[in-house]
Amino acid sequence: MSPRPGFVLDVDSSTPPTLFWRGERFSLEKLPEGSRVIYAPEPLEPLKDPVAAIRHALTHPVGDQKPLPDLLFPGMKLTIAFDDISLPLPPMERPDIRQMVIEQVLDMAATAGVDDVELIVALALHRRMTEPELRHAIGDRVYDAFAPNGLLTQHDAEDPDALTHLGLTDQGEDVEINKRAAESDLLVYVNINLVAMDGGHKSVATGLASYKSLLHHHNPATMVASKSFMDQHRSELHSANWRMGRLIKESGVNIFQIETTLNNDTFPEAFSFLQKREWEWKARDRVNYLASAAALNRTPPRVARGIFHNIKAPHRMTSVQAGEVEAVHKITTENVWAQQGVEVEGQTDILTMGLPYISPYNVNSILNPILVACLGLGYFFNLYRGKPLVREGGVLIMTHPTTPDFNPVHHPSYIDFFEQVLTETTDPVVMSEQFEEAFATDPWYRHLYRTGHAYHGVHPFYMWYWCAHALNHLGAVIIVGGDAKTVHRLGFRSATTLTDALEMARDVVGPSPSLTHIHTPPILMADVK
């Protein structure tokens, strides 16, 4: 039976309670009659033989690009860059797509007699990956062949010796990317496209860029003008990246882009109830829910976090395409929409969402309060095309404990951002003007980013900027079950129960509001008409 498309449920009196994530926990909440719940499409059928599909893509490129074997020759300089730990979510079961693709690329390079090969993790301002994370992403075979010889490196956006300035775009934006990548005869980029925002020119223009280059599009003005950044054609973030990407191409950097898409099979069998429609839960799903909910309620957050971050998603590859960046990305975006798109009729007064334990920036880490805001307002709010799911002046209700917990290794600057910046302002424009530079140039944060496993000092600002469009658009944000003091620090309202939150929301949007709940993960993209 072919997978069912996405679905918008109209809640009535016989609709069972709806699942809401609450970080490392979840609950079932009864939504008012007349509400809507948006469910993601069911996982698409994966490719039967992914390795054959990869080889076919490499030898049959799309757009103005030659087959990969024709681009490889002895004595050339080949660089393979790939997406970092932020993709996919949750990390997928072995073998990771990056491993499968890179092994095929290396096979072809070996056949062509290419000696000078380097691998680069395209992490922009994200934290450096650990050895186990790298081994998981690219496989032991590749890791052992390259890492011990220093041929597997992690991009450093703060190393002046490892960066090349390629010029300015027609709008005066600096284009500065990884030197090795820029000077290679061929740059192969291996991407995983989890959401429509990923991939395209953003892969190189952001993933291998310097802070100097990134600040041209990672700023409040760009984010507010990206409606949404999941919709490439209405996203200023993408426009800036496309300008930069074209300049990179004009500078003579030969990019062979390999993009892949995944199905949304997000949770293994024991947690599969999390991605099912509640009224279709079988006895086993109910037992799993009851057992896991009861156990997690009695488990310390640290332990629960450990359990969830050990989950590996049974994602499978649904497509792979290679060749010229823009031609490749056009196909990739269509395939992402085929998996995630759901047509939704009209906007809503109140949008509810349960926030899970994971975002792109806290894999094997803590979803701290800034990342909570970013996940809800930056990511889930922006999962739309056309119009936002919630009307202008509407209310966003999220469920999450939102405790002031931070991972000091991964997110050191977030702690200071929370204590020093958010106590002063929650306005992205104000904070960018008053505080960003100090954090971005702080030598301690820079040191931790370059040598440890810390996100760049400016990263919490970027996370807050991602919320800028939502903050501009919404009348109020309410977090249910969140630590009240922390929620107020974020500039949001706190409620104990969903019922209380709905009462509070009525004060903003009127006495008989419409309500829509976005049932994610799995990730879905609302095509709002």
Place this chain on the structure above:
Amino acid sequence: MSPTKGTANSLRSRRAVREESALGFGDGPGPLERFSPRRLTTWVGRQRFPLAAPTWPGTVVRPAPKHTLGVDYDTAWSRRYPVRLARAVVLDNITRPLARVVASPEIRGEDALVGLEAPVIFAANHASHLDTPLLLSCLPNRFRHRTIVAAAADYFFDRRWKAIAWSFFLAAIPIERAKVNRRSAAVAAELLEDEWNLVIFPEGGRSPDGWAQPFRGGAAYLAVRTGRPVVPVHLANTRHILPKGRTALRPTHTTVTFGQPLWPGEGEDSRKFSLRIEAAVAVLANEETTDWWTARKAAADGTTPSLQGPDVATWRRSWALEPHPGDRVETTGPNEDGLKPDSRRPTWPKRPS
């Protein structure tokens, strides 16, 4: 103030109830009763989702339930080797002796099966529930343990226990009899190609009045589709044993007559072939009441009596049937309606004095 008599009594009775309850004798549920299946069922029934099954939103169309019974019942398990072995043991040691006792079959025309290569389709008339075990028990060994039976999906496969029982005892497969069903036809054809013989009753069900019903095209269709022969079989007198509407066994003598195998002719469609099969069974029926030579001559002349009996009023059709051998009979007068010349009718049973 001293307590009134009534108060004292009520206090006493309350204490007694408490004590009895503690011992498990009182009106309240005792420890055993508290965890009785009935109380547990009631408790579970009162629970809500997720303890209880979820309710279905009224705004969502329910998908059609998955059918696992009737024509959709999967009988593959009944053809696995251990099950076949167990069935062979039951068929040879229980079913066959029982059929011999109840039906005392006389087997004729067995030589028609000599040298005939399996798989074949056995097409017989159908008047009794005993027809299938009787026919199976009369088949030569080389056919008997590799034969499946086409059984009405709506009757033999409507309950799980029935589906299991008939699949096991008779190697039955469900066949839709009310309409043509691709799935059941495909399963039967697949099994024939897998060298399983098939017993099928082309009438689609037991005779309602003792006379045969028109043959349907199933047997012919399968023969045409698979290119396998049909062996016509006539079962005589089985209508006395377990006919429609009767549940008690009534032992009698029966005759099982095998005819010469019929092959579908080149370009012959299943409708024409089905008429040929019906005619062949009618000849065997005639042979049972006359003799082989007379039946052959009648067949050649086209005067073989129809299996379906005379086209007259119901009571007269019944009147024209052969009585049970044990019934008292009187010879009727001359035949005016073309009924069998030796038709006899039973006398009315005498009232007990």
